[in-house]
Structure formats: structure tokens, C-alpha cells
Amino acid sequence: xxxTISLLxxxxxxxxARIAGLFSARGYNxxxxxxxxxxxPTLSHITMVVNLEPRVVAHLLKLLDKMIDVISVANxxxxxxxERELVLLKVxxxxxxxxxxxxxxxxxxxxxxxxxxxxxxxxxxxxxxxxEAFIELFRKxxxxxxxxxxxxxxxxxxxxxxxxxxxGGSS
Numbered sequence: 001x002x003x004t005i006s007l008l009x010x011x012x013x014x015x016x017a018r019i020a021g022l023f024s025a026r027g028y029n030x031x032x033x034x035x036x037x038x039x040x041p042t043l044s045h046i047t048m049v050v051n052l053e054p055r056v057v058a059h060l061l062k063l064l065d066k067m068i069d070v071i072s073v074a075n076x077x078x079x080x081x082x083e084r085e086l087v088l089l090k091v092x093x094x095x096x097x098x099x100x101x102x103x104x105x106x107x108x109x110x111x112x113x114x115x116x117x118x119x120x121x122x123x124x125x126x127x128x129x130x131x132e133a134f135i136e137l138f139r140k141x142x143x144x145x146x147x148x149x150x151x152x153x154x155x156x157x158x159x160x161x162x163x164x165x166x167x168g169g170s171s
Contacts, residue, residue: 002031003057004076004083004153007046010069011037019046019070022063028052032085032128032150043071047152049128076153083153085131088113089122092142101141108134119144 009015016035023030032049050057057075064073076083089110093101105112105122108130114121124134128151135146 001053002049002051002077003054004081004151005048005050005057005061005064005073006076006153006155007048007064007073008038008071009044009046010071011042011044012069015044015069016046018067019064022060022067023050028056028060034150034152045152047150049151074155076155080156081153082156083127083151084125085128085151086123086125086149087131087134088145088147089124089135089138089143090145091120091122091138092144093118093120097141101138104137108137110134
């Protein structure tokens with residue numbers, strides 16, 4: 001069962017390696033990983049998707065919460081969240097298929113971000129299921145390359161598991 005884990009961490013060298021090491025040391029695979037600094041350059045937001053039982057994730061959350069550079073951690077699978085992924089998809093294009101390919105991309109609100117003499121590069125965003133369906137639709141053409149960001153997620157509403165107070169701690 002896919003579980004989405006969200007972490008707020010110190011933006012320091014080695015933090016991501018230690019977090020990933022916690023999973024790999026136990027033989028757990030990370031399905032998706034997205035990391036970037038927040039509006040505060042000293043902090044990074046990590047979104048991880050793992051295919052683990054909820055009880056295993058609960059145990060991992062406790063271990064993550066004890067790590068020194070981890071400010072806060074939350075399982076976003078249990079509540080209302082917004083989750084998105086971005087994909088860049090390069091497709092080989094036969095001139096006779098150009099209009100058909102563009103119409104199909106439009107169904108997913110994908111944008112053409114590069115046009116070559118024999119290829120298109122599309123950008124699409126959405127939940128993981130939408131991205132999977134987008135890629136699957138284009139399998140009938142010749143896919144040259146796929147690059148995905150992995151999921152990024154955030155709890156809906158004003159309540160956030162990662163709200164940071166003026167003193168720097170999580171509330």
C-alpha cells in the first residue's frame with residue numbers, strides 16, 4: 001500500500017543520505033522521492049512515497065522523528081492532501097501523426113515544451129494515476145525518454161504538520 005511521507009528537515013549536507021539509509025538498512029524501497037528547500041533556505045521539504053504497510057510506516061516515522069536534523073514528519077496518506085507529480089515525456093513523431101499526438105496530449109492538459117523535427121517533449125502535471133495514464137497513452141508511439149519528479153504533497157487547509165513557529169520549532 002503506497003504511503004506518502006512528508007518531512008521538514010535541516011537543509012544540510014548528508015541529511016538526505018541518512019534518511020535514505022534508514023530505509024535501505026531495513027530493506028525498504030523508496031518508490032518516489034522529491035526534495036527541495038522551502039521558503040526558508042535553511043530548511044528542506046522531503047516527500048517520499050513508499051509501498052509499505054501502515055504499521056511499518058508508523059514505526060519508521062518514529063525513527064525519523066528521532067533524527068537530529070528532522071524538524072517534523074507526517075504521514076499524509078491518512079488525511080486530506082494535495083499531491084502532484086511532473087513528467088517530461090519525449091516522443092518520436094512521424095509527420096503524419098503530429099496533429100493526433102497534440103490532440104491526445106491536450107486531453108491531459110500537457111504542454112509542448114520542445115518541438116524537434118522528429119520529436120515533441122511534453123510537460124504534464126497531476127496525481128500519480130494521471131501521470132501513469134498519460135505515459136500509457138503514449139506507449140503506442142515511440143517514447144524516447146521519460147523524466148519524472150516523483151510526488152510532492154501538502155496537507156490541505158491551514159493546518160500543516162510542518163508549521164514552523166517564530167522560534168524555529170514545529171508547532
